[in-house]
Amino acid sequence: MIENESLKQKILELVLNSDRKLSQSSIENILSSELNIKRKEIRKALNGLISEGELEYTYIFGTSYVEKSFNRPVRISSSVIVKPYNLTYNQLDSDIVIDIFPGISFGSGEHPTTRLSIQGIEYALKDQKLIHDFQNSTVLDIGTGSGILAIATLKFGIETGIGVDTDPCSISEAKKNARINGLENRIRILNPSEQPNATFSFITANLRFPDIMNLFPVISKNSKPGAPVVLSGIRPEEIDAVIDRYTKNNFKCLLTSEEKNWSCLVLQKNN
Incomplete structure (x- = not known):
């Protein structure tokens, strides 16, 4: 029988590493099958994580999900x-702080x-200084999604940006996040059909x-x-x-990185 603390860790890993939002029922189904334990044991561990503030319930369009608490x-x-x-x-002088409005899109920094x-963005723009002149x-x-990657590139020095998404909820949230970071006049959030025919100094895509x-x-x-390209x-x-x-x-590959069974690439287009 798996110990309660070990089960809590399994639940946290499942929630954090999932590429979709999980309901309590989904978590119980996955772990009861994978670990061959009773659903009531999973519920007990899950309730403990919620009581401890590690996880929280979110409610989206009438459906409840279990997500990592974004409260710090x-x-x-x-x-x-x-x-x-x-x-x-209280940030350090060297800190770059991004404010995010918790919502239904991925991109609070937990995943x-x-x-x-x-x-990868920090590696390209700060460590390797792949863009020497940020003007224009x-x-x-x-x-x-939440707009967090576009916001991050501007915080590192990129002058203006466009974020595109097909999901109306993501578009709304990304606009809100650009605004609370004081970047609403420098980031445009668009549907792909509205994207201008242009070339860009930097491209990011956190997709599958x-x-x-x-x-x-x-x-x-x-x-x-x-142009550097960050793919995750x-x-x-x-x-x-x-x-x-x-x-x-x-393109040439400059960096590969990995965390919890996910990978990221930093590429650069040849001159």
Whole structure:
């Protein structure tokens, strides 16, 4: 029989690593099958995590989900702190703070793909200084969700950005997050059909493997020579196929990183 604390850790890992929102019933179904334990034991551990403030219930369109509590600042890279918009935080001079309004879109900094993406952005813009002159620099964030990646690139120096998403709720949330970070005049959040025909200094896409592969023509067309590209939402077993697709077509791979069975790539378009 699995110990209660070990079961709590399993639940946390499941919630954090999932690429979709999970209901209590989904968690019970997955873990009862995987661990061969009774659902009441899972409920007990889950209730403990909620009482401790590690997890919380969210309600979206009449359905309840279990999610990581976003009630404190989270450091997700050496420079970047993500925090709830209404929480005060005594930041260091070197900190870049992103305020996020908790909502239904992924992108509060808790999910490994978000952390990996922002670490990739920091690597490209701060560590490697792949963009030497930020004047007139632009970013395209494909599948923007909460808008956190577009916001992060601007906090690191990119001048203006466009985030695109097909989900109306994500578009609404990303606009709200741009506003609470004081960037509403520098970031435009659009439906893909509204995206202008332009090239960009930086591109980010935190999506799943099929989208990352299918979007290659779009990313190639919309990236300027020398533009860094950060791709996340990729499983480790998928990374070689992504690298192969991009490096055979005018991109070079600068960095691969991995966290909790998720991977991220930092690429750069050849000049």
